[in-house]
Amino acid sequence: MVDKQMNPKLWLKEHGDYLFRYALSRLHDTELASDMVQETLLAAWRGHERFKGDSTLRTWLVGIMKHKIIDHIRKEIRHRDISDRLEHDPTSTYFSENGSWQDSPSAWRDNPEALWDNQEFRQVLQECLSHLPEKQRNVFEMRELTGDDSETICNAYDITPTHLHVLMHRARLALQTCLHKHWFGGHTKS
Amino acid sequence: MKHACKRVSQLTSDSFERELSLTEKMQLKLHFAMCSLCRNYHQRLATMAGIFEQMREHDLNQDIQLPIEDKQRIQSVLEKEK
Ligand SMILES: [Zn+2]
Numbered sequence: 001m002v003d004k005q006m007n008p009k010l011w012l013k014e015h016g017d018y019l020f021r022y023a024l025s026r027l028h029d030t031e032l033a034s035d036m037v038q039e040t041l042l043a044a045w046r047g048h049e050r051f052k053g054d055s056t057l058r059t060w061l062v063g064i065m066k067h068k069i070i071d072h073i074r075k076e077i078r079h080r081d082i083s084d085r086l087e088h089d090p091t092s093t094y095f096s097e098n099g100s101w102q103d104s105p106s107a108w109r110d111n112p113e114a115l116w117d118n119q120e121f122r123q124v125l126q127e128c129l130s131h132l133p134e135k136q137r138n139v140f141e142m143r144e145l146t147g148d149d150s151e152t153i154c155n156a157y158d159i160t161p162t163h164l165h166v167l168m169h170r171a172r173l174a175l176q177t178c179l180h181k182h183w184f185g186g187h188t189k190s
Numbered sequence: 191m192k193h194a195c196k197r198v199s200q201l202t203s204d205s206f207e208r209e210l211s212l213t214e215k216m217q218l219k220l221h222f223a224m225c226s227l228c229r230n231y232h233q234r235l236a237t238m239a240g241i242f243e244q245m246r247e248h249d250l251n252q253d254i255q256l257p258i259e260d261k262q263r264i265q266s267v268l269e270k271e272k
Contacts, residue, residue, distance in 0.1 A: 008268040012261060020256035034260040038267055045271055091196065099196035105230040112240025116248070125241070144242040150207065161208075169203035176234045 008045040015058050016041075019065055025145055026069055026138070036072070040065040066148075070156040073138075077158060094173055105176075108184050121183060128178035132171055139164060140171035194221060198228050205232075206239055 016037055023033035044051075044064050051060050094102050115121050129137060139157060142148045143164075150161055159167075198221045201214055210218070222229050256264075 008271075009265060012264055012268065016261060016264070017255045020260075021254050024254065030257070034256060034264075037256060037260070038264045041264060041268060042271060045268060091199070094199075095196040099194055101195050101227045101231075104227050105234060107230045107233050108237050110237070112237055112244055115237075115241055116244035144239075145245055147246050165204050165207050166200075168207055169200050172203050172206075172235055172238065173199065176231075176238060179238070180234075 006048055006051075008041055008048075011041055011044065011057065011061065012037075015061055018058065019061060022062060022065060022146070023069060026142060027072070032072075036065060036068055039068055043068070066152070070152065073156045074158065090170055091173055094177070103177075105180075108180075110184075124179065124182045128175055128182065131178060132174055136167050136171040136174070139167045140175075143168060195225065195228055198225070199231060202228065202232050202235060206235060 019037045019040060020033055023036040024030060027033050027036070040061060044061055051057070055063075096102055129141065132140060135157070139153055139159075142153050142156070143150070150164055153159075154161055154164055157164075198218065201210065201218055204210060204214075205218065222232065
């Protein structure tokens with residue numbers, strides 16, 4: 001059964017699109033994502049005797065791709081030096097001098113399932129995500145969209161867990177503000 | 191209680207990232223008991239967490255596919271490798 005799976009052309013056919021989306025959701029670059037698929041399948045094929053069949057083939061391929069993506073991000077950081085763009089604390093704009101809320105947050109009433117089912121909302125969400133500063137966005141998406149653990153993310157971006165938590169906090173503040181502005185606050189509900 | 195809400199907002203976010211210490215949990219609880227704004231903020235973050243959970247469950251952008259010419263290119267690369 002395992003032998004029958006050992007056909008890279010079949011992997012491409014069955015998992016190529018999935019791997020492509022996986023890479024794209026983290027790298028936001030179609031050409032790069034496509035290269036990642038190629039590299040992943042090549043590496044998998046070269047090392048196919050290491051596939052033990054104790055996970056699904058897709059899980060195994062994704063595992064390989066994950067490493068490739070992390071390697072890429074690490075190299076990218078070294079090249080472009082985006083590692084230490086620690087801007088001034090943007091959270092201060094959300095609070096007054098004495099640390100109380102600038103805009104009083106109201107409660108949101110919709111439930112997540114209903115929101116997710118709403119195509120319009122998903123567009124607003126994508127839009128808001130795309131407005132986050134690059135590093136916040138990358139880290140936040142890796143954490144929330146692909147569900148990576150902090151260790152993986154800290155490793156990829158060469159940051160400490162504390163730094164990660166600060167970035168997540170900033171991203172959440174910005175994102176909920178954007179969502180409120182473009183959806184919950186202005187959206188008229190029947 | 192200076193800077194309370196600002197500090198609490200970081201803790202609130204942290205509660206989605208890591209296990210808070212007992213002291214931190216108490217701080218949150220006490221603050222939430224008297225501050226509806228931070229309660230609302232927590233509720234917003236919980237809603238967002240729920241949305242991302244949905245997002246993870248449903249394969250994101252299912253309509254996006256690896257371009258056909260890329261598929262062909264990768265296929266020929268793989269064939270050379272055999
Ligand atoms: Zn408060």
